[in-house]
Amino acid sequence: MSSPASHADADARLSEPLLANGGGGGGGGDAGFHDGALAAVVVATSAHGGGSSGKEKKGAVKVKDDGYWVDVTQESTAVDDLESGGGGDRPLLFSTKKVKATLLYPYRVLILVRLVAVILFIAWRIKHNNSDLPKFRPIKRTPNLAALRQHYDDRPGDGGGSLLPGIDVFVTTADPVSEPVLYTMNCVLSILATDYPVDRLTCYLTDDSGSLVLYEALVEAVSFATLWVPFCRKHSVEPRAPESYFQLEGMIYNGRSPGEFMNDYRYVQREYEEFKVRLEMLPSTIKERSDVYNSMKARDGHHAGIVKIVQNHPSCKPEAEGHQDQASNTTLPSFDGVDTSLPMVAYVSRGKTPGHEHNKKAGNLNAQLRASALLSNAPFTINFDCDHYINNSQALRAAMCFMLDAREGDNTGFVQFPQRFENVDPTDRYGNHNRVFFDGAMYALNGLQGPTYLGTGCMFRRLALYGIDPPRWRPEEDIPVDSSKYEENVTAEASRFGNSTLFLDSVSKALKQERSTTPPSLDDTFLAELERVVTCSFDKGTDWGKGVGYIYDIATEDIVTGFRIHGQGWRSMYCTMEHDAFCGIAPINLTERLHQIVRWSGGSLEMFFSHNNPFIGGRRIQPLQRVSYLNMTIYPVTSVFILTYALSPVMWLIPDEVYIQRPFTRYVMYLLVIIVMIHMIGWLEIKWAGVTWLDYWRNEQFFMIGSTSAYPAAVLHMAVNLLTKKGIHFRFRWVPMLIPTMVVLICNVGAIGVALGKTAIYIGTWTAAKKMHAALGLLFNIWIMFLLYPFALAIMGRWAKRPVILVVLLPIIFVLVALLYVGLHILLAGVIKF
Numbered sequence: 140m141s142s143p144a145s146h147a148d149a150d151a152r153l154s155e156p157l158l159a160n161g162g163g164g165g166g167g168g169d170a171g172f173h174d175g176a177l178a179a180v181v182v183a184t185s186a187h188g189g190g191s192s193g194k195e196k197k198g199a200v201k202v203k204d205d206g207y208w209v210d211v212t213q214e215s216t217a218v219d220d221l222e223s224g225g226g227g228d229r230p231l232l233f234s235t236k237k238v239k240a241t242l243l244y245p246y247r248v249l250i251l252v253r254l255v256a257v258i259l260f261i262a263w264r265i266k267h268n269n270s271d272l273p274k275f276r277p278i279k280r281t282p283n284l285a286a287l288r289q290h291y292d293d294r295p296g297d298g299g300g301s302l303l304p305g306i307d308v309f310v311t312t313a314d315p316v317s318e319p320v321l322y323t324m325n326c327v328l329s330i331l332a333t334d335y336p337v338d339r340l341t342c343y344l345t346d347d348s349g350s351l352v353l354y355e356a357l358v359e360a361v362s363f364a365t366l367w368v369p370f371c372r373k374h375s376v377e378p379r380a381p382e383s384y385f386q387l388e389g390m391i392y393n394g395r396s397p398g399e400f401m402n403d404y405r406y407v408q409r410e411y412e413e414f415k416v417r418l419e420m421l422p423s424t425i426k427e428r429s430d431v432y433n434s435m436k437a438r439d440g441h442h443a444g445i446v447k448i449v450q451n452h453p454s455c456k457p458e459a460e461g462h463q464d465q466a467s468n469t470t471l472p473s474f475d476g477v478d479t480s481l482p483m484v485a486y487v488s489r490g491k492t493p494g495h496e497h498n499k500k501a502g503n504l505n506a507q508l509r510a511s512a513l514l515s516n517a518p519f520t521i522n523f524d525c526d527h528y529i530n531n532s533q534a535l536r537a538a539m540c541f542m543l544d545a546r547e548g549d550n551t552g553f554v555q556f557p558q559r560f561e562n563v564d565p566t567d568r569y570g571n572h573n574r575v576f577f578d579g580a581m582y583a584l585n586g587l588q589g590p591t592y593l594g595t596g597c598m599f600r601r602l603a604l605y606g607i608d609p610p611r612w613r614p615e616e617d618i619p620v621d622s623s624k625y626e627e628n629v630t631a632e633a634s635r636f637g638n639s640t641l642f643l644d645s646v647s648k649a650l651k652q653e654r655s656t657t658p659p660s661l662d663d664t665f666l667a668e669l670e671r672v673v674t675c676s677f678d679k680g681t682d683w684g685k686g687v688g689y690i691y692d693i694a695t696e697d698i699v700t701g702f703r704i705h706g707q708g709w710r711s712m713y714c715t716m717e718h719d720a721f722c723g724i725a726p727i728n729l730t731e732r733l734h735q736i737v738r739w740s741g742g743s744l745e746m747f748f749s750h751n752n753p754f755i756g757g758r759r760i761q762p763l764q765r766v767s768y769l770n771m772t773i774y775p776v777t778s779v780f781i782l783t784y785a786l787s788p789v790m791w792l793i794p795d796e797v798y799i800q801r802p803f804t805r806y807v808m809y810l811l812v813i814i815v816m817i818h819m820i821g822w823l824e825i826k827w828a829g830v831t832w833l834d835y836w837r838n839e840q841f842f843m844i845g846s847t848s849a850y851p852a853a854v855l856h857m858a859v860n861l862l863t864k865k866g867i868h869f870r871f872r873w874v875p876m877l878i879p880t881m882v883v884l885i886c887n888v889g890a891i892g893v894a895l896g897k898t899a900i901y902i903g904t905w906t907a908a909k910k911m912h913a914a915l916g917l918l919f920n921i922w923i924m925f926l927l928y929p930f931a932l933a934i935m936g937r938w939a940k941r942p943v944i945l946v947v948l949l950p951i952i953f954v955l956v957a958l959l960y961v962g963l964h965i966l967l968a969g970v971i972k973f
């Protein structure tokens with residue numbers, strides 16, 4: 140989200156739909172400042188001119204004549220003569236000078252050129268309304284699960300086996316401490332219990348920390364799964380992540396054995412509590428066996444690749460043993476007639492070697508892609524962040540509805556689901572839900588080439604990840620199944636996929652759609668090869684991370700990976716389900732939230748300044764899709780204008796006499812019309828996207844907070860990187876990033892106070908127009924205060940629990956500032972006027 144929102148991410152996730160505002164305000168702001176500057180110049184020159192004409196008068200201020208001014212009468216024209224001579228008896232009371240021709244004409248040309256540019260800009264904005272055009276065709280698609288079941292599962296004449304294709308599920312984790320093991324294991328359990336043929340499903344825990352804790356936790360989870368999974372199947376429980384399930388209020392019952400439910404529920408719940416205790420104790424029990432630990436994990440996080448099969452493929456060994464009953468007042472649930480088999484489970488930790496960039500999550504997933512190719516080679520993969528889980532056991536089937544559909548199915552490279560979060564407070568203070576992005580922007584893209592890849596909860600077609608053309612762009616359109624010629628080209632390309640015969644074989648099998656539902660025998664040579672392909676040095680000199688797999692060298696791999704796949708001509712689908720497919724944990728404090736935003740916006744800018752720039756990259760990207768990607772990569776730049784705008788209340792602090800042109804009426808009109816239109820469009824979007832005004836408002840707020848903190852930080856960082864070509868990573872010190880937002884906040888609080896003070900002093904002398912301006916200015920200040928409200932709450936620390944403090948505190952500050960202003964005014968009345 141990647142998202143986003145991100146992952147909008149970017150923070151496309153967060154801001155893409157908002158660019159309407161950002162862009163509008165930014166563009167408008169820019170124009171406004173220029174006009175202000177021009178007005179200032181004009182004022183200055185006329186003062187200058189007045190002075191020089193006054194020079195001839197006795198006692199007038201002497202102004203230096205720099206030779207740029209010529210008397211109109213020197214270049215006398217008939218009109219001048221007529222003018223000067225037409226007066227009859229009346230004396231000539233002023234002389235006229237104008238700017239020398241050599242200066243005047245270039246000056247005029249420049250003004251005209253700028254005028255043309257501004258007009259073109261406005262015309263361009265109307266024609267190419269960047270942020271809104273890609274939203275012309277919002278589309279919602281609903282999977283038909285019953286039809287899928289009918290065509291792929293219920294085939295009485297055929298021995299009953301399912302025809303559904305295989306899916307390899309990846310769970311990425313990077314740290315057993317900051318990413319709680321319990322959540323990761325809940326994710327794994329939700330996958331094991333999902334409704335999909337067990338012999339077609341493989342779950343990979345891809346552990347980037349290579350920690351024994353996670354390995355042993357996985358072993359525990361699989362052991363608990365022998366109870367949990369049949370329980371889920373027997374009673375059709377939802378969701379199938381135990382932590383969330385047992386937190387549900389009341390025992391929701393959907394299954395066919397109500398009589399046994401109570402007993403089974405209590406039994407499984409008690410076992411789950413014990414499982415949790417075992418997980419908690421793992422770190423300490425493992426430390427006691429530190430010799431084993433050290434043999435697995437070398438120092439500095441460098442170690443060889445590790446692949447361990449924790450649960451074998453259901454065809455390889457007798458059915459899972461089932462749970463032993465421990466003496467208690469509940470009895471072991473009876474699973475007669477319930478399928479107790481589990482899908483295959485593997486633990487993979489890729490090898491990290493010194494001197495080889497490991498490329499974070501993208502590198503992790505690529506290693507995983509290769510390991511799974513050797514082990515199960517499912518035609519479809521889906522990856523989850525370890526803080527997400529399957530919330531709807533039908534989700535994988537829903538994705539399949541899009542992949543197998545007769546219309547666009549074969550050309551669908553990935554199916555993205557929205558990101559939903561369960562730990563967000565009801566008012567969504569930090570805008571974590573990002574509904575405008577997930578339910579607005581993504582539906583809109585759905586009508587184009589498809590949604591972007593958002594980092595988690597996305598099913599891929601393996602071939603699309605491998606950088607292979609979609610069928611509609613393949614040379615042999617008519618024989619997609621046995622495209623042997625194409626396959627030869629691919630196998631020839633060891634330089635592209637890396638030098639592993641086993642892996643290259645798996646690619647050609649994937650191309651031929653050879654389905655194998657049983658894993659290969661795990662002999663020593665096979666295991667050695669497996670460990671070799673999961674080492675990050677395997678990538679070296681290949682296309683991995685460039686044209687193959689998840690993309691490297693960027694702070695966020697998601698948007699750019701989707702872009703690469705779209706660029707190849709694949710399309711994507713957005714899959715929303717009434718009962719959310721997946722669910723995750725969102726950052727719940729502002730620090731983490733802003734770090735997420737800065738990473739997303741930094742990644743976006745990095746993408747813009749890479750060869751994956753949406754202008755030049757992605758040869759088969761549709762025009763409007765391109766505009767949308769452009770929008771997703773460049774949006775942090777708008778923050779520069781927004782920040783400048785938000786700081787403009789400084790004007791209030793400046794003495795009244797300094798001439799700053801007020802925005803002229805026509806400009807204000809334009810701006811007003813545009814702003815009204817933006818919100819009207821927003822209102823309509825809210826309607827079709829089904830988001831609430833609160834979602835919309837949070838989105839506005841977080842775009843503003845981001846625009847005064849994370850986005851300018853990302854822009855600055857990018858600028859420094861481009862200038863120094865150092866490629867520093869996006870790691871930000873927390874406090875400096877908050878300074879601009881603080882300054883904006885202080886500025887606006889101060890401005891409101893000063894405004895009050897000025898009103899107290901001048902109210903009697905102000906004209907109606909002036910009062911109007913003051914009121915408008917105040918409205919602007921207050922508006923910014925409302926936008927920054929979540930930020931203000933966050934910096935209040937523990938006081939934030941009582942937002943009412945702000946309501947009391949702020950007016951007190953306003954009054955104090957006003958009093959200070961009035962006091963200073965009286966004190967300095969004779970010295971300077973302000």
Ligand SMILES: O=c1ccn([C@@H]2O[C@H](COP(=O)(O)OP(=O)(O)O[C@H]3O[C@H](CO)[C@@H](O)[C@H](O)[C@H]3O)[C@@H](O)[C@H]2O)c(=O)[nH]1
Binds near residue numbers: 142524735738
């Ligand atoms: O070296 C690394 C670093 C991270 N991860 C995994 O990447 C995932 C995402 O990391 P997280 O810190 O949770 O980032 P978020 O900001 O929550 O993730 C959002 O933003 C990312 C893009 O920056 C997307 O990839 C994610 O899907 C999206 O949810 C987690 O499962 C991590 O374990 C790794 O595997 N290896």
Ligand SMILES: [Mn+2]
Binds near residue numbers: 524526724
């Ligand atoms: Mn996350």
